Amino acid sequence: MPTPYTFSQRAEKITSSTIREILKVTERPEIISFAGGLPAPVGFPLRDMNAAFDRVLGQNGRTALQYGPTEGYTPLREWVASDMQRRGAGQVGTEEVLIVSGSQQALDLLGKLFIDPGSNVLVEAPSYLGALQSFSLYEPNYVTVPTDEGGLIPAGLTDERVRDARFIYALPNFQNPTGRTLTLERRQALVQRCAEAGVPVVEDDPYGDLRYAGEALPSLLALGRQAGATVVRLGSFSKVLAPGLRLGYIVAPAPIISKLVQIKQATDLHTSTLTQMAVYETIKDGFLDEHLPAVREIYRKQCGYMLEAMQAHFPSTASWTQPEGGMFIWVTLPQHIDAHELLARAVAQNVAFVPGAPFFADEARHNTLRLSFVTVPEARIREGIAILGRLIAESHATTSAATAVKPEAAESVPGAIVAGAESTTAAARSQAL
């Protein structure tokens, strides 16, 4: 018998992830899960969205259910363009906007557009795992840019690093996984450097509107246009409205959008007409200006509960970020503690989080982990953080005594794609890593 099928080389390289395997258990109701990246469902504007779907289906139903243009629903594209202008990006034309099926799709389209096998792609260390997975299907060579508390370090964009890079992928606001924000000076230095080097900047900003502390900073799009850099900005309605809609957008120079339209047409024809029309119907009259303060308040409180609990329960040998927005806190443990091994012990105590190693495209730091504070009730946050704090302290004691560290037990998955979980709820929870 011949073999029944042969996969492509890129597909063969996809590996399953033991982390997702572990996280499958987070479905169990007794688990306190700080893993996953789900937005707070109490922030979804259910009644407004329901009314919007009703109006669209009632008034323009046959248009909403018909095929639509690949570029997206024109009024929504116009809304995005004027929103960018309102935020200081200067004149933005509708032809510079493409509507996509969530900004994860934007990553895939950009991979198709820019990456040949072996192309250099610059990413922060650490960076969004979903982006690494998406780009990896186009087989790039990742070049990592060092980061610190102020985000990526522009001085790290050495001639050697930027040479032949197809783009740099940056998350300037409340980065996933670290929660860090790129400082204004570094934003300016970054776009300046990219303009000089002829390297496009892909600015991924799903969380920018979830700022609950500090001052909003200009986008890389706004600064890059002034500096003459090519900036491709990714935006999403997942965190400001609801992720289940799968709606996002790309803002970029028209020749890039034009090529992306051709690519998207071959990829999925277009994004749901109905969804685009209903979202436009929801937001067209300034809805977000009223809605977002309430959402930010939810996230601010949740973040506060977790930071407070960490302060009370984590040993002084651990350090962590103080996010000004978004969904995540990044923890650095003492060098000898492997977060992957810690996860196994935490799950045994009904607590889950995501180890930091998979977020590094190379040279994974195994003593890091990511906590999401968004969807867990206050009392459960305290309870879970107390358990984690105790386990970290115990690791310290144990490993100090035994000095037995197994870094190879953790995962370092540059280019590896992680497996989908099997059960519905677990899969949903671990979806948006």
Next chain:
Amino acid sequence: MPTPYTFSQRAEKITSSTIREILKVTERPEIISFAGGLPAPVGFPLRDMNAAFDRVLGQNGRTALQYGPTEGYTPLREWVASDMQRRGAGQVGTEEVLIVSGSQQALDLLGKLFIDPGSNVLVEAPSYLGALQSFSLYEPNYVTVPTDEGGLIPAGLTDERVRDARFIYALPNFQNPTGRTLTLERRQALVQRCAEAGVPVVEDDPYGDLRYAGEALPSLLALGRQAGATVVRLGSFSKVLAPGLRLGYIVAPAPIISKLVQIKQATDLHTSTLTQMAVYETIKDGFLDEHLPAVREIYRKQCGYMLEAMQAHFPSTASWTQPEGGMFIWVTLPQHIDAHELLARAVAQNVAFVPGAPFFADEARHNTLRLSFVTVPEARIREGIAILGRLIAESHATTSAATAVKPEAAESVPGAIVAGAESTTAAARSQAL
């Protein structure tokens, strides 16, 4: 100054299409357009869908707006599995079903899964243009399989053709662009041959439920399972409910679905939870069994109007298919008439269609064209067909006299991707080629 960006080689290969340029004019209301592939909006179950969205948002809104599993909404996957069983595919498990964002996305995911640059992919001559565009981004080597009135010719699957083929892409029912149906004997021979040769069959069947004449034939999935062939079946809700939803599915052996889930996760995380839940809510209690006969009746009548008009107005030197379902009629003109050149003259008379050449992955037949009868009112069909008939007859006269033929004016776009149109309506019309 350095160049501001470098595209991937696959992106550089995408070319704009003069056909789409011409078809942009089909937006003008005076144009009678037999181009495009839009389903009939009178067939969209607007009230039922509206009620379903209402119920889902009212009863399960926060789940519907949240991230969901990559595999798809479990009840919808179960519905698909049992629908396949009902149609004779034997036992089909939920783990053999993946929900996708329209079956165009299925083509993209299959390209990612199966195609390495230079891999052989077998396609019918002609085949669905959107599939050629989608696969082409993965840079396959197309090997075409000859077809006739009975669909693809299994005897054409010679050892030479099937050697190292990653899959064969087939549209067995009312094929786009020809409207032809693969006979039962050929279905059996096809899956038998593929089982022996170890070549998976990708069965794309968006139109199967739109049969308005003749007897339904078993799917390649059903026959293939009996013959031991690997069949990947693509289904769509675009033609049975509405295309603007962007909802389809893949049925395949679990190891293939499992890999596709990993790929889809990196590509767009998952398909809209709300859309999946609302579609499930619409169809779960047998809605399609009542709805489809009415839809088929619309298509049957429309097809009849066009065939009647062609019989009356087309010269006897042209021949065309007699579809038993679906949306398209395929016309073969006398050898010396170039359909691309005919289109230019037709558009000058306010009539549009799609020339056949781009549907061929190689050796384009320039004397062919595709007509869609679905969305044009009866009187306009007669009017448009009369004009086309006259133009064809005139070509005959002219070119017989001058014997001036310019086949190179037509397009043969193996692997070429066509440009998106700019205006909203035109783009929507020419979307689903």
